[in-house]
Amino acid sequence: MRGSVSYENRISYSMITKKLNEWYTAIKDNLDEKAERLKKEVEGLIGGIDGNLEFIYYHQLLDFRHELMLSHLKSKDGEEINNAYETLKEHEGHLNGMLDYYYFFFKGMYDFKRKDLVAAISAYRRAEKSLEFVEDEIERAEFYYKMAEVYYYMKQTYYSIDYIERAITIYNKYETYLDKIIYCNYIIAGNLIDLLEYEKAMFKFNEALKIAKQIKRDNLVAISHLNIGICFNVGGMFEKAKKNLIIALKFFEKEYHPYLIKTLFNLSHVMCKANELEKGEFYYEKGFELALNTDNSEYIAKFNLLRGLYLNQDCFDLIDAAFEFLESNEMYGDVDEFAFEVGEVLLKRGEVARSSKYYQKVVMAKKQIQKGEMINETQIDNLLISHTHGGGVFSNN
Template sequence: MRGSVSYENQTSYSVITKKLNEWYIAIKNNFDEKAERLKKEVEYLIGSINGNLEFIYYHQLLDFRHELMVSHTQAKNEDDLRNAYESLKEHEGHLNGMLDYYYFFFMGMYDFRKKELVAAISSYRRAEKSLEFVDDEIEHAEFYYKMAEVYYYMKQTYYSIDYIERAILIYNKYETHLDKTIYCNFVIAGNLIDLLDHEKAMLKFEESLNIARNINRSDLIAVSHLNIGICCNAEGLYERAEENLLIALKFFEKEYHPYLLKTIFNLSHVMCKAGDFNAGDSYYEKGFNLALKTDNSEYIAKFNLLRGLYLSEECYDLIDEAFDFFESHEMFGDIDEFAFEVGEVLLKRGDIARSSKYYKRVVAARKEIQKGELISEAQIDNLLVSHPNRVGYFSV
């Protein structure tokens, strides 16, 4: 009978749906080996069905999300990710309901990876319009976490806190998601640092460290030490910052973790601020070479800023190039923090004219931050189509 669906097809679709969902769960939990195994099983099963576009699109979406995971957790080159992105772009505007949500959600994650923060928010907000088609409560929490993360990076503190509180309300219902609670605590603590409440931020980081120890997650123990080190650096507690960053470094070097570069940068930064320029330069060389090797534009800019401010004689071009990078990616939070630091250092050196220039950058960045809602509803679709830096890659 025309249009009928056989029992065999129904069974096949049920099996494929189950495998696709298992694969996505493995991806979200960064279970590399399990995700790779399920990816191969799905590819085999997908080959056995004909013409079901929903399964084909969902498979392509998860393949893209898989490549996002692999490029992050295994610090690999991004050719496969870029190829998956190009394949997926062909379906823009042709997906509905849940698939529409996943498309824009994953695109937002890709934009965030490249530090295209405004494009990331526009993609996420477009995904939010289709979130109602997703029944899984944990997926809602995942989405709220990602929104909180990008708003945190843009120093949109209160938006970030609003979304992270929504995520925590869901994660706290499930004892099996304590690791997600830890990540939420990191975002809360980061926002508290921006509010200059270092004491409460430290309590959140220490709470996360204790949870990580209780669930025996060595990776999250290391990330907790990294964050404690960053918080101590912000407070000027350089000795304690170095101590915690070295604990993180020991783990990340062994695992060649994606946070390795971030840790080395923070060690160089801490040692420079503490006046130990030999140690600062040693970490700079190590980190800068790694940034070049992995083509990490963000950290190339940040290491150059350290070189220009602390480790070279009057190398202001490097500092300005770093700020040009931040501005081109609308990284107003980084401009705010680093321009203030540069202004303070130069003022102490008696270079009042140059310090004034960087204080003005602080004022300009804070004006951008205080605008709050950066993208109007009418701009969302335009940004998704016309953002000039949409194609490319960026390793976090």
């Protein structure tokens, strides 16, 4: 009979739904080995489903999210992620309910990874329009965290704090999400640094370190030391900064962790600021080589800025090329911080006229940051042209 569903199919659909949801949970928890196993199990089951577009779309969405996880954990080549995104892009405007939410939520993560912050926040805010379909409050907390993260990078401090407080309120209800609370503390502390509340920020970083040691998560212990080192660097306490960054480096080098390049940059930065230029050069060479080998445009630009300012002093072509990259990618938070530093260093060297050029960049960056609310509702609505071909609501339950 047309439209009827057999008992066997109901069991099969239920089994696939269960496996898809287990896979997504493993992905969110960054359990890469478990996620890989569940991915293979899902692929073995999904082939037996004929014509059910909801399952097909959900599978494609999770495959995309899986690649994003691997990219974060293992510094994987972005080609597979890009291919997965191109497959998904064909469905934009043709999904409803939870599938619509997942599409724009995952698109925001993808755009954030590419450092396209405006596109990321646009996608997240578009996903927020479908958040009503999300019944699982842990999924809501995940969404709030990602919103807080991108607002933090855009220097929209109070928006970031608002969303991170929503996330941590949910995570605090559960004893099994201490790792998520650690990440929330990182975002809170980062915002406190932007508010010049260094002592409060350090308290949050140390709280995160304590929890990481308590749950025996070595990677989070290392990330906590990295963040503590960055906080000490911003506060001008270079010896303490170096101590913590070196602890982080030892772990990240052993694991070839995605944060290795960030740690090398910050060590080179600290050494240069402390006028230990030989050591700064050492970490610069290691970090710059890694940036080139991984085609990391962001850190190629940032390492060049260090070389132009400290290691090959007054090499303004390198400095200006770095700012050109940051500005073209609308990374105005970085422009604000680095332009102020360049201006201060040049002023101390007696380059008064030249320093004013970089102070002007600070003013420009702050104006652009204040325009962070420019992503209006019309721009967000334009991300989705039509819902007329949607496949209905796909339940997580």
